[in-house]
Amino acid sequence: MGPTASGKTALAMALHKRFPVDVISVDSALIYRGMDVGTAKPTAQELAATPHRLIDIRDPAQAYSAADFRSDALREMAAITAAGRIPLLVGGTMLYFKALLEGLSPLPAADPVVREEIERRAATEGWEALHHQLSEIDPVSANRIHPNDPQRLSRALEVFFISGKTLTELTKISGESLPYQVYQFAIAPATRELLHQRIELRFRQMLDAGFEAEARKLFVRNDLHMDLPSIRCVGYRQMWSYLSGEINYDEMVYRGICATRQLAKRQMTWLRGWDSVQWLDSDCPEDAFNAVAQVVSASLG
Numbered sequence: 001m002g003p004t005a006s007g008k009t010a011l012a013m014a015l016h017k018r019f020p021v022d023v024i025s026v027d028s029a030l031i032y033r034g035m036d037v038g039t040a041k042p043t044a045q046e047l048a049a050t051p052h053r054l055i056d057i058r059d060p061a062q063a064y065s066a067a068d069f070r071s072d073a074l075r076e077m078a079a080i081t082a083a084g085r086i087p088l089l090v091g092g093t094m095l096y097f098k099a100l101l102e103g104l105s106p107l108p109a110a111d112p113v114v115r116e117e118i119e120r121r122a123a124t125e126g127w128e129a130l131h132h133q134l135s136e137i138d139p140v141s142a143n144r145i146h147p148n149d150p151q152r153l154s155r156a157l158e159v160f161f162i163s164g165k166t167l168t169e170l171t172k173i174s175g176e177s178l179p180y181q182v183y184q185f186a187i188a189p190a191t192r193e194l195l196h197q198r199i200e201l202r203f204r205q206m207l208d209a210g211f212e213a214e215a216r217k218l219f220v221r222n223d224l225h226m227d228l229p230s231i232r233c234v235g236y237r238q239m240w241s242y243l244s245g246e247i248n249y250d251e252m253v254y255r256g257i258c259a260t261r262q263l264a265k266r267q268m269t270w271l272r273g274w275d276s277v278q279w280l281d282s283d284c285p286e287d288a289f290n291a292v293a294q295v296v297s298a299s300l301g
Contacts, residue, residue: 001026001271002187003264004092004234005198007282009042011187012090013050014289019296022080024073025054026091026100029233032060034218037211038235040202052090060230061223066099073100077180086296087180094270101182103175108162110155118154118161127153138166150227183295186271187280187288194283199260203235207253215239234259 002008012023025031029039033056042052053076058064073096077087089097122130128147134156135142141156156167163170189195215236218224224231231240235256242252271277280288 001094001097001184001274001277002092002282003195003267003271004260005040005195005202005264006092006188007285007288008090008092008187009046011280011282011285011288011292012088013042013046014285015088015292015296016050018293019300020085021088021296022076022083022085023050023052024076024080024087024089025052026069026073026089026093026096027055028064028069028093028096028229030055030091031058031064032056032230032233033058035060035214035230035233035236037206037209037214038239039233040206058230060218061221061228063229066095067104069093069096070099070104081180086299092267094267101178103177105171105173105175107159107167107170111158111162114158114161115154118157122150122154130154130157133157138168140168141166151229181299182276183299184274184277185280185292186274186277187282188268188271189282195264196261199264200257203253203257203260206235211235212239212243215243219243234263 015021016023027039029035030041030052031054032039035041041055042050047055054069054072057072073089080087089100091097118130127150131142131145131147131153134145134153137160138156145152145156147153159165159167159170189198218231218236219240226232226237226240231237238247238252238256238259241247241255242249247255278291280291282288
């Protein structure tokens with residue numbers, strides 16, 4: 001685990017060269033096809049050398065949930081262990097790690113009829129009015145969900161309308177735990193300043209590598225828009241604003257770097273409160289490799 005631009009992929013590839021480990025991506029952006037440059041997806045050459053499971057499994061117009069991830073990850077982990085190898089889960093989507101480790105709360109399945117009614121009300125009353133209703137039903141969720149986040153707002157209301165219980169109530173009930181022996185590592189630079197430098201460098205490298213051209217291909221599609229999780233990914237959201245003429249290029253770059261730093265801050269906040277995690281210094285790659293290698297070697301007997 002680790003914040004964006006911390007060196008997770010490089011460490012995973014080094015471990016794959018040395019040990020019988022197979023990589024499973026834990027990243028809510030890498031699942032999308034056609035979103036390669038802006039997500040810093042491993043290159044075709046890197047993927048050929050170190051295959052990553054759960055990459056390029058959805059079109060940007062399609063939905064993908066933590067429940068989908070847990071189901072897919074457990075399937076891949078079972079296949080890897082059946083082959084006598086070790087699953088190595090690598091990524092920065094902490095919600096996915098949490099769903100995998102702790103299981104999922106018993107939330108009701110989506111109901112197209114209820115969802116359509118919510119969409120109809122949103123069209124006539126506005127999402128702000130629905131957010132106000134959620135604040136009366138479930139103030140904790142309303143405080144966490146922005147009025148301009150229709151997907152999460154709709155889901156919170158849908159859960160209540162279907163089950164009669166709030167999202168806050170149901171998420172307190174934990175699900176099935178992970179049936180594996182788990183070792184957890186978090187890799188990050190020693191200081192926030194170093195992480196910020198890496199983030200800015202990588203964002204500018206993505207721009208040089210054709211991020212704008214990639215985003216334009218998505219922008220001209222008539223089925224993609226800012227309300228989709230794919231387009232709300234860090235970097236793409238800011239690029240979308242630039243391509244639609246809302247902001248200029250320099251503002252896009254500035255906002256993209258700032259948003260990536262904010263993402264890294266949220267990831268670090270998650271990790272600092274994480275149980276049973278061993279921290280690795282990304283500025284000492286050999287030490288980081290040796291720390292994980294020791295555990296892998298011991299598990300191999």
